[in-house]
Amino acid sequence: MxxxxxxxxxxxxxxxxxxxxxxxxxxxxxxxxxxxxxxxxxxxxxxxxxxxxxxxxxxxxxxxxxxxxxxxxxxxxxxxxxxxxxxxxxxxxxxxxxxxxxxxxxxxxxxxxxxxxxxxxxxxxxxxxxxxxxxxxxxxxxxxxxxxxxxxxxxxxxxxxxxxxxxxxxxxxxxxxxxxxxxxxxxxxxxxxxxxxxxxxxxxxxxxxxxxxxxxxxxxxxxxxxxxxxxxxxxxxxxxxxxQAVGNGIIFPGIVSSNIGTGGQIAVMVDKPAYDSQLRTNTFCHIKPNTWNIQGSSLNSGLSLNWLKSNILRENDFRALTKMAEKIAPGSEGLIFLPYLTGERTPHLDPNAKGIFFGLTLKHRDDHFVRAVIEGVTYSLRDSLDLIEGLGIQTNRVIASGGGGKSKLWLQIQADIFNKPVYTSKTGEEACVGAAIIAGVGVGVYHSIDEACRKLISYNEMVIEPLQDNVKMYSHYYELFKELYKRNKDLFVF
The missing domain is CATH 3.30.420.40 (ATPase, nucleotide binding domain)
Known part of the structure; x- marks a missing residue:
């Protein structure tokens, strides 16, 4: 073999x-x-x-x-x-x-x-x-x-x-x-x-x-x-x-997975079946007996950026969008995006929720929209992170994966909005690698998942640290982001 x-x-x-x-x-x-x-x-x-x-x-x-x-x-x-x-x-x-x-x-x-x-x-x-x-x-x-x-x-x-x-x-x-x-x-x-x-x-x-x-x-x-x-x-x-967690080596408590694909998830492994009393998060069985995964899920993460790319800007390449967003200062000059294009799970459990661009002025252009979408998606993931930390669950570091783990700009935005250092693994296609590792454990190539991850998974030396000026500014806009849903939720049903 x-x-x-x-x-x-x-x-x-x-x-x-x-x-x-x-x-x-x-x-x-x-x-x-x-x-x-x-x-x-x-x-x-x-x-x-x-x-x-x-x-x-x-x-x-x-x-x-x-x-x-x-x-x-x-x-x-x-x-x-x-x-x-x-x-x-x-x-x-x-x-x-x-x-x-x-x-x-x-x-x-x-x-x-x-x-x-x-x-x-x-x-x-x-x-x-x-x-x-x-x-x-x-x-x-x-x-x-x-x-x-x-x-x-x-x-x-x-x-x-x-x-x-x-x-x-x-x-x-x-x-x-x-x-x-x-x-x-x-x-x-x-x-x-x-x-x-x-x-x-x-x-x-x-x-x-x-x-x-x-x-x-x-x-x-x-x-x-x-x-x-x-x-x-x-x-x-x-x-x-x-x-994806296995492919990133996230097999111990305390490590946050920030996965941005079509949807997005913030997840932490726990050794007790913890859950939010209002059931705004999800707790699922993890890969080993007596372990669970508590996560918050966003329905519209990469989906939001793809919607903007294909339906509004008529662009063909995500990299072109990243270059556009890099031209704009953090905060998108007050433009905030509520990324609820197909409803939302965490923290609202609201299938009627809708997307919103808020704060538009004559100075805003295409580039602002791109950055606002990336920031809005990351605000929605912070909602999940705040809920998990509110349960007393320790979160020491963030490991980013999916599309959000491949963009230096998005990595920095995550670090700034989460106010935590963000790491990336050297693993490409983390979910595929995780599935291959599980296969190896199952057929006896590796003695355990722990052994396999220690042997196979390593992290890039570059750690994305939060920039404190950005942290302060994003904290302000995050509060406005949360208010947007609260003040508009009754209108979403019409």
Missing amino acids: QYLIGIDLGTSSIKAILMDVEGDVIAQAQESYLIQVPTIGYAEQSPNVWWNAAVNVLRTLLEEENVDPSLIGGIGLSGQMHGLVMVDYKGEVIRPAIIWSDQRSKSQIEKINQLIYEENAIDKMLNSVSTGFAISSLLWIKENEPESYEKTNKILLPKDYIRYRLTGELATEATDASSTLAFDVAERKWATFLIKKLGIKEELFPPCYEPCEIAGEITTCAAKETGLKKGTPVVFGGGDQFM
Whole structure:
């Protein structure tokens, strides 16, 4: 054995890396796809599109490096969380997957959250339910598409569908299962009491395992499609937030993950099942037993910048936007952006929330808009950081990843708005690397996740320190940012 493969099924693309057992990435491949919006507020993707993209990136890895598939010791997966994939008794997809940013289940989440309170189940669930979570989407299907519900044999999370196509096994694991909100997060098992109370069939939920367990082997059919060797072990892996944490070496309490992708998350690993009493954060099972991940989630992080790039400025390149923002002084001369283009989770749990540009004057131009969007997204992440610290959870340093970890400007803005030093790992494609590491642990290349991360993960020498003049100014604008939601939330429903 010489190689491991990590696959990350994202919202806008699927990526895969070929990594040797010393942690060096030998090859990587990526293929993009779109979110389908059949109705305003809906967000869907075809699992078959995901699978075709997975086949393409796997073939690219093998063919471009002329790799002997027999040298691949294991494959691990990472993926976008919360989404609902429904398959029938033949394993065929019944309808497009409802993904995490979908907003259709507003009435269903009210019913589910009320039930959690009535059953005094907060200490088990550790979360409230949001639109786009699998349990609320499934209840919407039951109430609005009964024919699809009746055809369903099993529900899966997005990355679990890719693993099913690789192995033929229908199953999930604890990190992603906990993000369905049909899960007893404190006990790491399906929340059968909630499932029964909602009148949902228990048998729809697949067996649940741990991230480092072997899920199955590459089937004859999958081998023909992908070029992989039949019998290659496939390890469960986990949700992208957790695989990204492994890829950054965030496997101990006290380290903050600031991940800015299509959505954004501020997350910290904890060794007790902590949660916000108002359930504005999410607490999910982490990669090891008796560990949890408490996080705040923004729906509109990179999504906001992409919206500005594509819909407003008609630019083709994110780098061009960064150059525009660099021309503008911190604070965007008073222009503040509220990045709630598809509603918001933390801290508002408000699917009706809308975006706002506030403070416009005649002096503002395109460059200001770009910087204001970057700053507004970072303010929204600070909301999550403040909530987590308010629970008494220690946050010693920030490790930035995703698009926000690749831009020097955005790194400095994070340091200044969070008022903390920001580090970056030398790892590229952190979620893919995390999935490959988990695969290595699962097949015995590494004795433990801790050992693997100590061996493979290192950090760049450059640490982005907060600039105190900027910290003071951003603190002022952050207070205005928070007031914008408070003073406008009643208008968002119209």
